[in-house]
Amino acid sequence: MGKNIMTLSVAHLGPPGTYAEQATIFYVKWLSHSSGLEASLRPYSSIAQSLQALAQGETQLAVVPVENSIEGSVTMTMDTMWQLDSLQIQSALILPIAHALISCADSLDGIKTVYSHPQALAQCQGWLRAFLPNVQLIPSNSTTEALEKLEYDLSIGAIASSRAAELYNLPILASRINDYAENCTRFWVISQAESDITHQLPLQKLTHTSIAFSVPANVPGALLKTLQVFAHLDINLSRIESRPTKRSLGEYLFFIDLEADVNTPQMKSALLELTTYTEVLKIFGSYSVLSANDQ
Numbered sequence: 628m629g630k631n632i633m634t635l636s637v638a639h640l641g642p643p644g645t646y647a648e649q650a651t652i653f654y655v656k657w658l659s660h661s662s663g664l665e666a667s668l669r670p671y672s673s674i675a676q677s678l679q680a681l682a683q684g685e686t687q688l689a690v691v692p693v694e695n696s697i698e699g700s701v702t703m704t705m706d707t708m709w710q711l712d713s714l715q716i717q718s719a720l721i722l723p724i725a726h727a728l729i730s731c732a733d734s735l736d737g738i739k740t741v742y743s744h745p746q747a748l749a750q751c752q753g754w755l756r757a758f759l760p761n762v763q764l765i766p767s768n769s770t771t772e773a774l775e776k777l778e779y780d781l782s783i784g785a786i787a788s789s790r791a792a793e794l795y796n797l798p799i800l801a802s803r804i805n806d807y808a809e810n811c812t813r814f815w816v817i818s819q820a821e822s823d824i825t826h827q828l829p830l831q832k833l834t835h836t837s838i839a840f841s842v843p844a845n846v847p848g849a850l851l852k853t854l855q856v857f858a859h860l861d862i863n864l865s866r867i868e869s870r871p872t873k874r875s876l877g878e879y880l881f882f883i884d885l886e887a888d889v890n891t892p893q894m895k896s897a898l899l900e901l902t903t904y905t906e907v908l909k910i911f912g913s914y915s916v917l918s919a920n921d922q
């Protein structure tokens with residue numbers, strides 16, 4: 628098969644109009660400009676399903692949200708990355724997020740229920756408390772999942788992007804309702820580990836590495852020992868998050884982003900030394916960060 632002839636498919640959270648789709652469109656345009664690779668978009672109904680589709684080979688890439696500047700980690704992404712084996716991060720991209728309240732109601736007074744992804748509801752919680760204190764908030768799989776209901780029920784609102792409102796031809800009742808104006812979400816572009824696609828994607832300077840691990844016992848210094856490995860080798864951490872192992876209360880997995888390329892001698896020896904202090908260690912790979920700010 629010709630190297631650049633096949634069209635890649637990219638899984639993302641749907642239905643159309645999500646921020647994940649917006650991030651995917653940005654990445655696909657960037658791919659086409661920088662390497663001539665063409666890609667088609669495949670929406671899935673949850674973040675977990677888009678990663679599972681990738682793991683099962685239904686698509687070659689997936690674009691998933693990882694972290695938001697207001698609300699922090701997207702837990703569904705972290706948990707699924709841990710559960711699925713052999714996934715590799717190819718790029719990170721940062722997308723500015725501006726939420727709108729979309730509804731067919733005449734005014735805010737008519738709204739009884741607001742749907743959105745839990746991340747979006749959380750990013751607008753102050754605005755919701757101030758302007759819609761008595762509405763019922765209903766979490767959905769994505770910001771756009773409930774949009775099709777809106778034209779049939781004037782008492783429903785949804786929080787999504789103004790781009791989504793345009794796409795579904797729905798009115799915006801309030802714009803820029805996120806509690807902090809500088810709202811950004813980081814996404815990862817993911818492939819299967821050691822897949823052919825790795826060799827086709829444009830070469831980039833690998834500036835970050837993401838890993839996750841569990842520690843063998845809940846003893847004093849267990850986390851400290853792992854962090855000291857990086858401190859001693861002068862490797863900077865840009866993020867650390869914990870998630871429950873789900874095995875028992877008080878037991879955690881740690882997700883760490885490092886500012887270094889996995890192929891450097893320091894990182895190679897750091898990761899080797901790290902295995903002495905970890906139970907399970909997953910290396911999600913090295914990548915560079917693209918900014919979708921100027922789209």
Ligand SMILES: O=C(O)C(=O)C[C@]1(C(=O)O)C=C[C@@H](O)C=C1
Nearest residue numbers: 645646647692744746769770812
């Ligand atoms: O529901 C969407 O539109 C998404 O793309 C998901 C998601 C997220 O999970 O963080 C992405 C960006 C915003 O932070 C809000 C929601």
